[in-house]
Amino acid sequence: MAKVNLNREPMAKQDPKIRGRNFNEVALGYSAEQAKAEASRCLQCPKHPCTDGCPVEINIPGFIKAILDDNMPEAVRILKDKNSLPGICGRVCPQETQCEQACSLAKKGAPIAIGRLERYVADWERTNMGALNPKAMPPKPTGKRVAVVGSGPAGLVASADLAKLGHSVTLFEALHVAGGVLMYGIPEFRLPKEIVQTEVAYVTSLGVKIELDSVVGKVVTLDELLKSGYHAIFLGTGAGAPMFMDIPGENLNGIYSANEFLTRVNLMKAYKFPEYDTPVVVGRRVAVIGGGNVAMDSARCALRLGADEVYIIYRRSEAEMPARREEVENAREEGIQFKLLTNPKRYIGNESGWVTGIECYEMELGEPDESGRRRPIVKQGSEFILEVDMVVAALGTRPNPLIAQTTPDLKTARHGTVIADEITGKTMKDKVWAGGDIVTGAATVISAMGAARRAARDIDEYLKGI
């Protein structure tokens, strides 16, 4: 066997100084040569620990070998066999805690860059296969109708899988575009919207009918859908309701939830105001509260909209930050400043009701809590004031209660997550399945897709039996 090569092939990125002022994609992807160089490092481990680390069990050594063999259509086929949205996952999956963490070379500090290779294959497909997309024979219609609610990754995957099995699928979405968090949350510079819309178009090409502007629970209830002839329902409505800390001053002007800020910027294109009608007010000194992907995205959007100083305020230390490592590095390169072990106590405002500062506590880490991370504790008497003129609260989200409120027999847990079987996604309500963030609370794109795929399988079993 050749000597183990520990030089991870780097991926080109836009220069931090330049990208900090534009919304174009930061990471530029591998060239064919780079992809092959990285692929050649793969040991083709017979036990493929990476595959076990992947939530949807992609045959990772298989697709890597296909890259090496110059057989790109085969690489695409292997990837898509398990993951219908590889162009998205290759960009946003937390590989460092999944496949790449499990990779045999991870112990040596140089796991194969599986995410970058995945992205490379997906991008190759988009540019080279395009129309020639494996147009399988349209399936024989089963005559069964399924309503899918929510068009994030979970809803898109459930719709595609069910349509491929011949069921007639209608996808209901509350917003005016399909894609869920992929459209309104994750910014263009990390996940180009064109890629998301390509996936949405693929789903409609399978015969799925998308009903936008349809808030289920308001315009129609689950029971009304069932009564109107749908044989089954899949709920993929995510965890879209923002949480706040409930501390003084939180409603001052200039304090946004991350959802509001990102929706204005990404979905409503406020960064192009006044060409687009939706405004957003960006301060000179911006604080983002939180340490997840949402916080990183908010901070980097604020920077791109012209803020001079952007702070991440996070109550634990960097080791506990749930954001993807790569995005933390990107944020730091761009000049985002990290105020770790810091937590807001209250917000301070001026006479016209705008935020002018945050009184913060310093924190220290105690014993691990139920999340397994060390619990942050307030350092008494450590209060200090950080002057800011804008705040984005990225404090987590929970499922929107609109459907549960109008569906009494859909059982929910604490924080409003819908109770569903871990494997099949079946809820306590007859004929209703659920998957993705609505069941787990805010999680990841890949786990939402995995849950949707398993639920689609179970729905298909059920439909065959009626």
Added chain:
Amino acid sequence: MFRIIYRETLAAKIHLFKMEAPAIAKKAQAGQFVVVRIDDRGERIPLTLANWDGKEGSVTLVFMEVGATTFRLALLKAGDSVADLVGPLGVPTHIEKFGTVVCVAGGVGAAPIAPIARALKEKGNKIISILGARSKNLLFWEDKLRSVSHRLIVTTDDGTYGRKGVVTEPLKELLEGKEKIDRVIAIGPSIMMKFCALTTRPFGVKTIVSLNPIMVDGTGMCGCCRVSVGGVTKFACVDGPDFDGHQVDWDLLFARQRTYLNEEKRSFEQWQAQVGKRC
């Protein structure tokens, strides 16, 4: 796409659109609203339902030209469409037999209050309505309100029609009068709703107001619409828009409504200039 079936100008810069929206019309209830987006460049704005017709599959909206979006909306003709219409959103107004209810409408508030007064009347309440506007040329739906009320009082600030003065004056007289008032519902500009609430407070009469903070999605997803009621933060789009006027933190509402004053002005001027050039 949602088609405008019919349009009419009701008063100076106040327009009525009847929109094709069968799914919304089937479910609409008094006090609910829709979110409208004109086209891909447009913002999402909430408009309270002025009427709906489940059989015809239509909803009726009334709006005043106050900013870029309402200005752009007003340029549309019957047969044109808007890109998005989402609803019915918000919690419907609580309707039951209270006894005597005073419905106070200021300005465009006449439109959303009409279906509420109608629903309350159908439940057997006695309805006394007060309809106020700055001036005669801004008054509309006097007949409609009269038809859903047992008694109607009209006021204009400048005295060009009806009684001269603001709506809180007849409201106060009613509260001081012999007849027991069981509930007040006030819809209109925020400042008018605040003063209605202040007027009724000493009399301890429950006063429901329909708040209109800035919104984006209208489904509880962004928190842009947060208001403080009884010291607790609420999202007006899903917890309201109706709230107890005595519990509302009005100053917070006013401040938050002013968030985009500069941007709104800039956007409005840009559209006016663009449209001016086209004509």
